[in-house]
Amino acid sequence: SLKIWNCDGLNKIGDLPALKSLTVCRCERLTTLANMPALELCDVSLCPRLEQVSDDHMPTLMRLKLWGLDILKLHPTHLPSLEELVVLYLPNWESTFTSMPCLRETLFYKCPMMQTEGWIYALSELAGHEGQATQLQRLSVWNCPSAKLGWKLLEQLPNLIELGLDSESAVLLPYSLPSRISTFLPSLETLQLRDNTNVDEKVKWGRVPQWLWGPSQLEYL
Structure with missing residues (x-):
């Protein structure tokens, strides 16, 4: 040590x-x-x-x-044993994900350059070629405007039990998905959503999305 x-x-x-x-x-x-x-x-x-x-x-x-x-800008991309990843206040970090099959918990905060496209690809490859689902159970993304985290990534996370997002980091549209959320997020128990405001004090989430009422298994909202 x-x-x-x-x-x-x-x-x-x-x-x-x-x-x-x-x-x-x-x-x-x-x-x-x-x-x-x-x-x-x-x-x-x-x-x-x-x-x-x-x-x-x-x-x-x-x-x-x-x-x-x-x-x-970059961290090591091949991390086969990584279980916990915390990334905070990295203004130039570009988040080049490739292989983290054991990841269980991750937190991203104020990483304006962070993107999720590579992670989506890595998770898809894991499921397609190795036939296994990601082990990620806890995911929080706050104040990461380039992340644009959406359903395409969440669909790859069937073991997720806790999810935290804000309106700056997520693109969770359209609203027509509530009937399917419990199908591809069957383990989700805790959902935290934060609403960011811009300089004009306009709420970015807008009205409460209808899909919020879809996951019937939620214990904390």
């Missing part, structure tokens, strides 16, 4: 092939995290110059938290 705090002179963390847990916070000059193939937990925050988080393959990583990284 390695924890690094407030090391302003540190610009690179080199290869650590046996390291299992890494926490890095407030390292102003840090630009690169090198190869760490045994890493299981990675928590990196408030490193404004960080450009790269390890290499493209982290086979044992189970928890990844990234927040307050101003110029980071």
Whole structure:
């Protein structure tokens, strides 16, 4: 386990092939995290110059938290063991998803460049070629205007039990889907919807969508 705090002179963390847990916070000059193939937990925050988080393959990583990284655009895309992903305040992160078959919980907050097209493709490939559904159970997307998360992605998440969205991050139209929601989200128990307003104080959700009343299994709305 390695924890690094407030090391302003540190610009690179080199290869650590046996390291299992890494926490890095407030390292102003840090630009690169090198190869760490045994890493299981990675928590990196408030490193404004960080450009790269390890290499493209982290086979044992189970928890990844990234927040307050101003110029980071991409994270490793092949994460076969990842179970929890938290991404907060990443203004340039482009979210290139490819393989995260074990992902169970994820939170995205204030990631304006985040998109979901790649994730949809990855989930479709998982179902089509491997015949298995994604394990994702909890998904929250807040203040991510490029995400445009919609039914096409949600249909790939049959094990989802908790969903949180705001009107800036989601495109949940048309309204004619309520009769099908319980079919492709059979496990959903908790649904949180937030309404963002623009500078003109106009409500973006508009009237309460009729599909809200479709999932009869909801315990919390």
